[in-house]
Amino acid sequence: MTKPHALVIGASRGIGLGLVRELASRGWTVIGTARGLSKATELTALAAASGGAVRTAVVDTADAASAETLRDSLKDEVFDLVLVNAGVGGPQDMTTRTVSREAFTDLFVTNALAPVRLAELLVKTVKPQTGVIGLMTSMLGSVDGASAGGFELYRASKAALNSFTRSFAARHKDQGLAVLSLHPGWVKTDMGGANAPVSVEESTRGLVNVVERAQADRGDGFFDYTGATLPW
Numbered sequence: 673m674t675k676p677h678a679l680v681i682g683a684s685r686g687i688g689l690g691l692v693r694e695l696a697s698r699g700w701t702v703i704g705t706a707r708g709l710s711k712a713t714e715l716t717a718l719a720a721a722s723g724g725a726v727r728t729a730v731v732d733t734a735d736a737a738s739a740e741t742l743r744d745s746l747k748d749e750v751f752d753l754v755l756v757n758a759g760v761g762g763p764q765d766m767t768t769r770t771v772s773r774e775a776f777t778d779l780f781v782t783n784a785l786a787p788v789r790l791a792e793l794l795v796k797t798v799k800p801q802t803g804v805i806g807l808m809t810s811m812l813g814s815v816d817g818a819s820a821g822g823f824e825l826y827r828a829s830k831a832a833l834n835s836f837t838r839s840f841a842a843r844h845k846d847q848g849l850a851v852l853s854l855h856p857g858w859v860k861t862d863m864g865g866a867n868a869p870v871s872v873e874e875s876t877r878g879l880v881n882v883v884e885r886a887q888a889d890r891g892d893g894f895f896d897y898t899g900a901t902l903p904w
């Protein structure tokens with residue numbers, strides 16, 4: 673039987689690297705991307721030791737030309753899963769009053785525009801009717817759930833991503849893809865910090881369970897790593 677095949681975008685470290693490990697441990701073949709392979713030492717070591725199950729590719733998601741080059745290099749792949757994980761925390765000490773146009777633009781291009789642009793560029797490589805596209809968002813992107821202040825720029829960037837994701841899912845409905853907005857939990861990574869309660873291993877085990885469930889039930893939605901549905 674052919675192994676399921678995945679692309680994880682933003683896999684140099686943190687949750688993305690953990691997703692590559694978890695998928696490979698379940699028998700998937702995986703391509704993990706990094707902005708540059710020289711710094712992605714854990715990913716390249718994982719690929720080198722995998723006997724061909726894990727491969728690497730390069731993309732700076734915020735750069736449209738780089739995203740198109742990735743699309744061209746992957747045009748012959750057939751994926752069961754494309755998961756865009758790359759994201760940034762942005763300028764957390766800034767508010768809507770103090771943020772510069774440049775910092776705001778960088779955050780929104782990376783967190784909101786780039787993931788859906790990649791999904792759009794790669795949609796033809798995903799198996800119709802059985803394939804899954806995952807976009808890594810955050811529960812902080814829930815407009816319904818935004819009852820506390822803080823992280824306002826980051827929240828808005830992920831809310832914009834959620835909106836783009838729903839439009840993308842609606843536009844590609846006839847392809848029968850399952851389109852998932854995924855919240856990984858508050859995870860111990862460079863972004864989540866040392867006090868985060870969830871390990872990369874626990875988060876990625878749960879996220880891959882959610883993906884494998886979607887392969888069978890084909891439901892779109894906003895899910896956390898435990899499989900719970902989150903409010904938009």
Ligand SMILES: NC(=O)c1ccc[n+]([C@@H]2O[C@H](COP(=O)([O-])OP(=O)(O)OC[C@H]3O[C@@H](n4cnc5c(N)ncnc54)[C@H](OP(=O)(O)O)[C@@H]3O)[C@@H](O)[C@H]2O)c1
Nearest residue numbers: 682684686687732733734758759810858859861862863864
């Ligand atoms: N950790 C949490 O608690 C948490 C909670 C909710 C949501 N999330 C979301 O989960 C995702 C992963 O978070 P994480 O905690 O693993 O963060 P992380 O440790 O900071 O890792 C971020 C990853 O995104 C990549 N990336 C960022 N900008 C990129 C770009 N322009 N092009 C290509 N790759 C880029 C990074 O690559 P480089 O190594 O090249 O920088 C790295 O691989 C993000 O979308 C984040 O918003 C995280």
